[in-house]
Amino acid sequence: MIQLQYCLLLAAALFCIGIYGLITSRNAVRVLMSIEILLNAVNLNLMAFSNFTDPAEIKGQIFTVFVITVAAAEAAVGLAIILAIYRNRNTIDMEQFNLLKW
Amino acid sequence: MNLAQGVQLVSFAILALMTLGAALGVVLLSNIVYSAFLLGGVFISISGIYILLNADFVAAAQILIYVGAVNVLILFAIMLVNKREDFPAVNSGSWSRKGATALVCFGLFALLGTMVLVTPWSLDLSGAIANTVLTIGQHFFSDFLLPFELASILLLIAMVGAIILARRDFIPEKSSKAETETPVLTLPERPRTLASVGSSNKED
Numbered sequence: 001m002i003q004l005q006y007c008l009l010l011a012a013a014l015f016c017i018g019i020y021g022l023i024t025s026r027n028a029v030r031v032l033m034s035i036e037i038l039l040n041a042v043n044l045n046l047m048a049f050s051n052f053t054d055p056a057e058i059k060g061q062i063f064t065v066f067v068i069t070v071a072a073a074e075a076a077v078g079l080a081i082i083l084a085i086y087r088n089r090n091t092i093d094m095e096q097f098n099l100l101k102w
Numbered sequence: 103m104n105l106a107q108g109v110q111l112v113s114f115a116i117l118a119l120m121t122l123g124a125a126l127g128v129v130l131l132s133n134i135v136y137s138a139f140l141l142g143g144v145f146i147s148i149s150g151i152y153i154l155l156n157a158d159f160v161a162a163a164q165i166l167i168y169v170g171a172v173n174v175l176i177l178f179a180i181m182l183v184n185k186r187e188d189f190p191a192v193n194s195g196s197w198s199r200k201g202a203t204a205l206v207c208f209g210l211f212a213l214l215g216t217m218v219l220v221t222p223w224s225l226d227l228s229g230a231i232a233n234t235v236l237t238i239g240q241h242f243f244s245d246f247l248l249p250f251e252l253a254s255i256l257l258l259i260a261m262v263g264a265i266i267l268a269r270r271d272f273i274p275e276k277s278s279k280a281e282t283e284t285p286v287l288t289l290p291e292r293p294r295t296l297a298s299v300g301s302s303n304k305e306d
Contacts, residue, residue, distance in 0.1 A: 002114050002154060004225065005218050010118045010151075012214035014125055016207040021129035023203045026189045029134060029179055033141050036172060037125055040148050043164075051155040053223065055230050061160050062241050068160075068167050069253045073260030075172045079179040080267035086183045087270075093189050 007048035015041035028082045028092045032075065039071045114154055121147040134180055142173045156230035159238055 018041060021034035043064045050060020086092055089099075124143035131137050145168040152161035231237060242250045 002110055004223055006114065006118070007151070007155070008218040009215055010121065012211055012218065013122055015214070016211040017122070017125045017129055019210065020203055020207040024200050025129075027134055029176060029183070030128075030137055032179075033128055033137060033176060036141065036168070036176075037128065037144060040144065040168075044148060044151065047152055047155050047157055047160065051157065051230065053226050055156070055226055055228055057241070058157070058231070058234060058237055059241065061157050061234065061238055062246055064157075064160050065163060065238070066249060066253055068163060069257060072167055072171060073256055075175055076264040077260050077267065079175055080264040082179060083182060083268045092183050095189070 004048055004052040007044060007052075011041045011044040011048065014044065026094050028085070028094055028097070029079075031094060032078050032082070035078070036071060036075065039067060039074075043067055110154060114151065117147050117150045117154070121151070135177075138173065138177050138180055141176065142169050145169050145173065157234060159235045 015038060018034045018037035021037065022031060025031045025034060046060040046064045046067070048060075050058045050064070054060060082092065085097060089096060121144055124140045124147060127140040128137045128144060131140070145164060149161045149164040149168075152158075152164060
């Protein structure tokens, strides 16, 4: 029998792994992958709460579908931005994306 | 604990191990292509956990959207920016950065884990409903109708914005004597002046 706590602990571990990758990555595409991992951890939380505290009307699954929609839009726009930056600066190193630094 | 609960627990343990291992591989491996394929493994494992949590529709949507669209999009982006570069080392120590980040992430995990284990959750053990697709559809077209329509508009805006951002600038004018010469099979693209890479970060 799966407990609620197992799912929440798994989601917390996945979230921390995503944050570690988000901060330490040099490659811009890997940063986007870390953001996808973060959104999946949040989705796992929503699904666990939907199953264990609200099994009659599953509103957590509705929220998960919306988060998946926003994640798909974010991936498309983010990868387009990375392509535009790559054409301008000819690198995907996060340390050299300092266009907005003064 | 009967047989079904034991099978559920073992399946959850295997899926959790697959998820965490693949996520660690995404973050830690140096080859970006391996990371992209392991990201697909993360998505499929999380979809299996959704099935264990009685959510068949969202599991199918997870596989369709994440593995079928987002992961393929990431692979396309990796191939389009296919440049094997060794990132130049930053001047302060990178190991101290990674150590500090790992410490902060582990602290966050300890905090979240303590919160999860201490909080008395108000569980509702009335059992899962049989047809989740029916319930999700009723929610979408009754009390979540406005967010549903807004999500469709958001997707349209994101698609148009992604096309505009990733489009190259074409030169529309065409010289008359170019017709007689041999056609050069290149994209008519304006040559871009590269911004000065790495010249402005010398001072810090």
